[in-house]
Amino acid sequence: MSRWTRPAADAGLAALVGILVGIAMSVATEPALGTRPPDxxxxxxxxxxxxxLLVxxxxxxxxxxxxxxxLLLYYRLEYPGITPAVPLAVALYTAASRGLLVWSLGIAALFVVLGLTVRPLHLGEPILPVLTDMAAQAGLLLAVVLLGETLRGRRVRLAEAxxxxxLVEAGQEREAARRAAEERLRIAGEIHDVLSHTITGITxxxxxxxxxxxxxxxxxxxALRAIRTAAGEATAELRAALGLLRTDDGEPPPRVPAPGLGQVGExxxxxxxxxxxxxxIVRGEARRLPPAVDLAAFRVVQESVTNTIRHANARTVRITLAYEPDALEVEVVDDGRPREERGRRGDEHPEAGVTPGYGLSGMGERASSLGGTLTAAPLPGGGFSVLVRMPTGDPA
Known part of the structure; x- marks a missing residue:
């Protein structure tokens, strides 16, 4: 109901109740003596x-x-008695529908009790007709109160629903935002890995x-052909990653094969x-891995080799792939100079500083997202080791 129709409806209801109460007063009859006609x-x-009722x-x-x-004043002035249901119905219903159930029941009970006491004792009416009449009026008043309470309960249930x-929609929006943020971070990690490795090789x-x-x-x-090849591969991977950001709903992203351990030779x-x-070095029997594990393992090797080239000043790098029945272990070890002999060249490689940067944190996030672990630390005699272990599930 709009803000314009609601006052009009209240005004019509107020006029109707006033007219009905006036009619009830004009047609009321009182057998007892001493009553006066309505004035x-x-x-x-x-x-x-x-x-x-307007308010x-x-x-x-x-x-x-x-x-x-x-109504009490009307009875006190000894006008002919009228049923309390007509003047009280709307007020009782409104109060009950607004949660004032105790007040509504109390007012209704007050007039029932007054009718049961005043009419037999003061007006001398027979007790049996009084009981019958007041039972009907009590039932009517109770029905009005219960109707208001029922409406209030329904309104409360609808509000709770x-x-x-x-809350569900807000939770869905938060979940969608969280997934979008995770996807953005994943894409950012892919772009970082591709650019870091490619730029290092091109340099x-x-x-x-x-x-x-x-x-x-x-x-x-x-060397120039190698630069062209590396740039082409990086362009394809970047196009695939950025295509995820540009793709509209329902439109498939560009399909570019995800890199894996099969490209470790490159x-x-x-x-x-x-x-x-x-x-x-390959230990165990090489087998096909879950795509997510294959990609994560490749990125770990790629990032570790890139960091070795950029920061470690090493002569050798050893990549060990250990295929276990239900896990894959990847270790990349270089023989770079001991930490105390190096300057602080940035935070990509912990050997060059004390705080890991995007490279190591990205590797750790990849491993943890697949239920794995990553350990990265300088070696006592010089060099650096990155060890990641990820579950692969039952190969069967």
């Missing part, structure tokens, strides 16, 4: 009983008390091409191009 005061009380939504208890007081629905190959361009142009061309080749002696 201006009586009809004025009827007007007050109806008019006070029943703002002050339901006040309306109920004023209505009861007017709306609140639960709002090394570019430096090599610059050194041999005059004396060994064939080697320079080889990493060792790039490490050798940078002047490192790179070896790969």
């Amino acid at each position: 201006a005061i009586a009809y004025g009380l009827a007007a007050v009983i109806g008019g006070v 029943r939504r703002r002050s339901p208890l006040g309306v109920l008390l004023v209505t009861a007081a007017c 709306d609140e639960r629905l709002a 090394i190959q570019a430096a090599l091409a610059d050194e041999v361009l005059d004396n060994r142009p064939a080697d320079a061309r080889t 990493l060792t080749g790039q490490a050798r191009s940078a002047g490192l002696e790179a070896t790969v």
Whole structure:
């Protein structure tokens, strides 16, 4: 109901109740002596009983008390008796529907008790007709109160249902935002891994091409081809990662094969191009891994080799892939100079500083997201070790 129709409805209801109370007063008959016919005061009380309903939504208890007081005053002035249900019904219903059940029952009980005591004792009416009449009026008053209470309970249940629905929707929005944030972090990690590794390789190959361009142009061309190949592969991976951000709902992202341990040979080749002696050791029987584990293991090796090239000043790097029945263990070890001999070159590699940066934290997040663990620490005699262990499930 709108803000315009609600006052109009209240005004119509107030007028109707006032008219009905006035009619009840005009047709009432009283067998006892001493009563006086309704006059201006009586009809004025009827007007007050109806008019006070205009504010029943703002002050339901006040309306109920004023209505009861007017009715009591009407009886006290010894006008012909009328049933209390007509003047009290709307006020009782409104109060009960606003949660004032005790007040509503109390006012209704007050008039029932007064009818059961005053009519036989003061007016001399026979007790049996009085009991019958007051039982009917009590039932009517109780029905009005229960109707208001039922409406209030229904309104409360609807409000609770709306609140639960709002909480569910808010939870869904938070979950969607959390998943979106996780996806953004995952994409950021992919972009970081691709760019860090590719730029390092391009830098090394570019430096090599610059050194041999005059004396060994064939080697320079080889380095430039390696740069072109690395840039092309990085472009494809970046396009796939960024495509996830640009893809509209329902539109499939560009399909680019995710890298895996099958490409570790390319990493060792790039490490050798940078002047490192790179070896790969496989323990156990190599097998097909879950895609997420395969990708995470490759990224760990890629990030570790990149950090070794950029920061470790090492001569060798050893990559160990241990296939266990239900887990994969990957270890990357270099022989870089001891920590105390190096300057602080950044935070990508803990050997170059005390706080791990995006590289190590990204590797740790990849491992933990798959239920694995990552350990990264300098070696006592020099060098650095990165060890990650991830469950792969039953190979069967």
